[in-house]
Amino acid sequence: MKQARRLAVTAWVMGSLGLVLVIASVLWLRTGYVLSSMSGENMRPTYEIGDRIVAERVDGDEVGRGDLVLFTAPERYGEPAVIQRVIGVGGDRVVCCEGTDTTRERITVNGKALSEPYVKDGIADGLHRPYDVTVPEGRLFLLGDYRQNSRDSRFFAEDHGGTVPVGAIMGRVIDSYAMPMLLASAALFGLLLAVVGLVLGITARSVRRRQAAQVALWPERG
Template sequence: MKPTYTVGDRIVVERVGGDELRRGDVVLYTAPTRYGGGLGVVQRVIGVGRDRVVCCEDTGTARERITVNGKPLRESYVNHGVADGLHRAYDVKVPDGRLFVLGDNRTNSRDSRLFPEDHGGTVPVGAVVGRVTDSSAMPLLLAGSTLLGVLLAVVGIVFGFAARSVRRRPAAQLVLWPEHL
């Protein structure tokens, strides 16, 4: 997934339903028949159910683009701006409940292009573990939430002790003067 992610990068994955996945999302999924047992694969969603993914418009030029439903993709995230890298044409109609996924390093990625015999190379939505979120913001959000939780717990404990000590004080004696009766 270079240049977006490199080996050793920490990523945060949020679990999402298949209906929440969109084109452009980076997902973590498993495909044991393709990549061996239990390994997670991180790739980008290019097409969702009923999309038509075609490679490539302006093949062999600097303007080479993959099209989805006839519209060229603008992919600023691909390594060195290479839209395909394999120089292999494909035209895939993505079945419902499946995703067409590609790596961002198109010259060195084992993605949907290499498995055309398996539903056009698509991956079942059920194989998706989750969507990769911004790896720098999420840990900060989690750390901030944890800190806030600890702070609220400490405040709660302080108020608990304060309430207990207020309850233990003896009640003030009420003295009534005869003119108040």
């Protein structure tokens, strides 16, 4: 009976550990990250259509200028989630544009010209529609990286200068997928442990029955 007992204990430990690992990893993934994909060209050349996006769930107050954010604004876009770049936060004055040449124009924030190496073809605006927005507290001014083909804060000036509330932020887009991949791997490993624990548990039960049958057939003599 000792063999069956050892197998049962091992099965219980491995199975329990595996289940805990699966549940913890899946919960962390679901509550800590958002998976999405690019459905338009507004973020070219940073992201192309179809690119997979991972966003870390953060409070809207935690994002800053230059961050790429995943947010929801169905009344504007009719989509569950949109990706754009933070240009101004609460209290910032965002002005377009400094310079007259399309490839030389620059957006200014609080009087300082932005360096934006990420914009497509080096064009900071390209629409020739000047704007001067002071971002209300608790809101963000957002633009796409493909300024000539992005329906962003510039197109909703009548609604708080085109800004969106920080509460609309779903997450901050991250470049490294290391943590999500680690959590996914942990979940798979936990599932493997749980399966092995189940197999060991079944084996322990079979061994116990076989040993009990042997004892019944060959009772010990006193």
